[in-house]
Amino acid sequence: MNPIVADTLANPRFQLFATAVFSGATVASLILGYQSLERGQRISRLKNSIPRSEADDGKVTYSDPPVDKEDARNQALARRAQAGDFDEELILEQLARNRVFLKPEGLDKLRDSFVVVVGCGGVGSHATASLARSGASKIRLVDFDQVTLSSLNRHAVATLADVGTPKVRCLERRLIAIAPWVQFDLRQEKFDDDVAEKLLGPWGKLTASRISLLTQSTTLTPRLHCSSTATTTSFL
Known part of the structure; x- marks a missing residue:
């Protein structure tokens, strides 16, 4: 040596x-x-702990609209998570990178916010997916249309199985599988002057800040600024 x-x-x-x-x-x-x-x-x-999606006879149970076994499990987990029965440490671990970027106070503000997304197509679907993945916990989706074959080249989460499904329902279905604690308020209707105040209204008795994302052309810009709820409006 x-x-x-x-x-x-x-x-x-x-x-x-x-x-x-x-x-x-x-x-x-x-x-x-x-x-x-x-x-x-x-x-x-x-x-x-997620309830099984099969009945005692071994057959898959369906709700309205029909869902497959995986959807049933995702929905069961989402119901629990939205009721508060979900490990907060797992949520923070999933949002760890967002927390580094936004800082803890920024992430808390985002998680406490209520977001309205008007238009759930090529732009709105990507905005919604990013919001859900980033920590937003209350999202209202407004769109009257359904997923079509021509939607698939630009939609964030839609697949062939979603063709014919309302766009708002498609987004909820796919995103609760990623972030089950996110609460969605689905409004399958056209955004116009007659319903603008209702669709941009508060989430129940929620008084937290609201962010409105307008993802389609509209002449209703003034409506977005006439609310008793604190609002930030973005045009995408």
């Missing part, structure tokens, strides 16, 4: 340093392993 290497290995300081590094690495590995195991167990408990 090289004399220099032998002297280094025999040096008490080096041995102490090596022991400290090895011990630190071992402790760090144990901590990370425990956290990973704990996270996995939480997710597993959450998945196992």
